[in-house]
Amino acid sequence: MTDPWAPPEHRPGRDELLDHAVARLQATRDRPAAPCKICGQPAEPFDMVDFHKSCDRTLYPLGLAAIPVIYRRCSACAFIFTDFFDQFTAGQWRAHVYNADYAKVDPEYLGVRPRGNARDIVSFLAGRRRETIGLDYGGGEGMTAALLRENGWAFDSYDPYATTELTPEFAGRYNFCSAFEVFEHSPDPAGSLRQILQRASPDELTVYIGTGTHDGIVTDETRLSWWYVAPRNGHVSIYSRRSLQILAQQAGLRYVGAWPFRGTHVLTRGIGDGAVRSRLVGAKLVRQARTVLHAWPKTLP
Template sequence: MDNVTVRPVVHVSTCKICNSQAPLYGVADFNKSCEEARGRYLPLVGVPVYYHRCNHCGLVFTRAFDDWTKADYAQHIYNEDYVLIDPDYIDVRPASNAGFIRDFIKKGRDLKCLDYGGGNGTLARLLQEAGVDAHSWDPMDAAGSPSPSGPFDFISAFEVLEHTPEPVATVREALGMLSPRGVLVFSTLTIDHVPARGMDNWYIAPRNGHITLYTRRALLTLFEGEGYRVHHFNNNLHMALNHDPDWLS
């Protein structure tokens, strides 16, 4: 964690989605990870990460990484040790998501698909092997690969939104790649009922890069601002769309 600029902590911040007041919510050690839900703990590093919670839409977020570069993320979060705190991202999750997407788009013909935030590209490769016109692009790619040529009929963004320090800009970028009747299917765990010790929630995990956590109201506000409506399949899987495509009926 050397040579990284840390923002001063303020008691009340401004919500990154609705601009309402967001008081200080709690603090976590940088090494808090999602693996704690499985009883696996990393040694504490003594670097505090402060989170705020919006009084209006319930967004929980930190500004600790607002000034980070892609190189900072690559060095401190998405490094060779990332597999230790998210072992499923290599092949288990892409395989499961590929099966879901194949079933989801099975009524469509010649759909052009994009896995936004596709990481190592495994999901897109599995879809290509199944005959899908699939592409992968990750805005956190340190190499700075140019965004793919759209528009796309279907965009997936699995485990992406909780990683962005700029939710409005990220959603706007992803939706900007959709065709007029395209759909965005994304996963991020919504936390609507905050317990007294909310910072103990396993999903608030700076070491995983989980720096922006949503309620359903926060997602609704976020996508309505871009002219889209949101459908929730469950607390983790959601869909944003503007018009209903024929193949989805």
């Protein structure tokens, strides 16, 4: 475990991070309110957590970093975000967040989650393999797309910090784009959605987003005690359903969400809401049935 109080020579990169935090604190003091990244309305400082707060059940498996990270909450759409990482370079992201210790705060990143994501896609798109040209945006090491290709799906992967495998003839033709555990990592949600749309088909389109929403969880009383608000995991954007609806509208898409799918959000173009909700319910039933019957083969999905 890293000792947050170790001498500077034993804390590689900590001085840079501390200097950055001091600059961000000064900027927040000078300008308490900042425009919401979703709707542009004022977003005041809401709460502050330590940089090492993670999604691990202990919250701090790496110990305290003694680096404060301020999150803001929009007064209009309830989007919660931090601007701590807004000026981070790719090198800084790799040095301070997506480094060798990342697996300690997200152990399912390399294997468990990609397999589960592939299963979710197969369940949601049941019977539509031939007509689907898929892109897994923010696909990490590309395992989800690779598993789907092994089972006959036309599926590519794009990740600005990891593996990108694109089929040239699919450019501009992707009609299904998944983004599992991606949008909470984005300091620029609208920009991330634009990146997806730039690669997608201009016609019928489904964008399948997996990210948690804080409605009914984060309150003035609980503040940011929720485990999901975790800068060490790179969780810099925490959505309300309203903020996702606005994000979709701004991109010319429809937001389709259906209770009880708190972590699943579908943005569409050219597809009816009823059809999407049917697929969501059908996918849930398929997953439940296969879990009960232990029917998933070892070569997933």
